[in-house]
Structures are given as C-alpha cells and as structure tokens.
Amino acid sequence: MLEVERDGVRITLTRREGAGRPLLIVPGVMADAASWQPVVDALEVAGPVYVLNRRGRRPSGELGGDYSVRTEIDDLVEVLDEIIAVEGAQRGVDLFGWSFGGLVALEAAAQRPAAVNSLILYEPVARPFGRHVLPALWEADKAGDLDRVVEIVNRDVSGFSEEYVSQLRRSAVWDVLRRLAVPLARELTALDQHHADLQELGRLDLPVTLLLGGENEGVPPYGDAFAAFALALPRARVVTMPGQGHLAHAQDPECLARYIDQALEVRREAEARLSQP
Known part of the structure; x- marks a missing residue:
C-alpha cells in the first residue's frame, strides 16, 4: 500500500506488484479500491497497478471542510508525482478513470501532462x-x-x-x-x-481512449455525458463494449480488464512504431 498526505489528509492506494510502466486506476463515487480489485486481478499488464482510495473511503481520510472537485484533482496530481518518484517512471503513468474518477483523471492530466503517458476514461461524467x-x-x-x-x-x-x-x-x-x-x-x-471546460481539456496532447458501455450508447444519463466528452475530445479513440453498462467493474470485471489491456497494447504498439528509424 502507498500513502500520500496532502493538507493533513491521508490518501491511500493499493498496489499490485509488477515491473514496467505503472497503471493508476481512479474509481468514481460508490466505489473504492476493494471494489476494483477483481479488475486488477484480471489485468495482464506487466507493470505495477495502483488503485486510489479517494477521500471519504477507508483507510483514506475524510473529505475535509473545503471539499470540491479541485480537491480531488490536487490529490491526484500529488499521487501521480509520488508514484513516479517511487517507481522511477520517467515516461509517466498510464491513467484510468471511471465515471466521476474519469473527470478527475482528465483534469489532473491537463494539470500535470508530463506525469501521464496515456488516458483511459470509462464513461466520465460532468455537470449537470x-x-x-x-x-x-x-x-x-x-x-x-x-x-x-x-x-x-x-x-x-x-x-x-x-x-x-x-x-x-x-x-x-x-x-x-x-x-x-x-x-x-x-x-x-x-x-x-465544478465548471469543467471540456473544450479546453480537449486540447490536451495525450493519447486518450474513451470506453462506452454498449447499453448506454445514446441513453441518459451516462450516454449523454459520454457524448459530451467524445465531442470535446475529437482525437480520442472511442471503444464501445457490447453488452456492458456503467458497472462493468462489478458485473464483468474480466471483460473490462480485457478492454483496458487492449487500450494499453494499442498505445505500446504506437510507441514502438514511433521509435523505429
């Protein structure tokens, strides 16, 4: 387990052992690291896999008196820097965010792009x-x-x-x-x-994969929210997961793990092509 303290609040992460580029998973509401463990267990990535216990989830600390989405973003930036320091990940972290955690991951990547190698966002949401x-x-x-x-x-x-x-x-x-x-x-x-400027976030120069559950395509509330992100991130690779909804981490973790693995493999293949003379 990794621990980070920010503004007197303890932030904890679970860690699956591995060697290579780290993957960090940021859950949304009504979820913690334990609820994402089945996905972690099914992942085939070689590098270490971290899952964030955001504020309000034991053993992390409470939300705090001045809590906002900005609090979550600043927490995540601190966590990214700590993982890079611990792992020596000079090429950055692969960052995955689900739902509320997807918005936080995108905002944190925009704030600290050098710390992020690639982004995978599974049905991110924003106001309203x-x-x-x-x-x-x-x-x-x-x-x-x-x-x-x-x-x-x-x-x-x-x-x-x-x-x-x-x-x-x-x-x-x-x-x-x-x-x-x-x-x-x-x-x-x-x-x-939280006023997320999706158009400004869309200028982020990072490889982004957007994951959509097929059952939510064009269906509110998650399909509508997803469409706004897809429109704002025109360079993102959009992948639809047939037969899935918003809770694939709980209902079909092996399937979700495959899509995460595939997104990371696509990124590795692109890097290999770029490195060829």
Missing part, C-alpha cells in the same frame, strides 16, 4: 449529471438514511429498476454500498458546482 436528485439526496443524508441514499443513486441517477434495487438490497453488497454512500451527497454537489 445527477443535479435533479440533489435535494432528495441531501434530505436523506441529513436524516442519516444511507439506505435511501443507495436507493436514490441506483434508481434515480443510474436508472435501475425497482426490481433491481430490491434484489440489490437483499444481497451482501448492500452493506458495502451503504458505507460507500456516506460522502455521496457532497461528491455529487461538488460535481454540480
């Missing part, structure tokens, strides 16, 4: 994503009703059916989701308050 649920979310948060928070994010944000949510409630995953839901109201509020 989730705005319509914020009043209900804060009401549940203030009441300490984490069950209600989990219901809202699954039914009213992600669009899952009542039957799906009922089955989820009866599963062992529900207690994990309740724990991960603690910072959700503040995270989605921060997302809604």
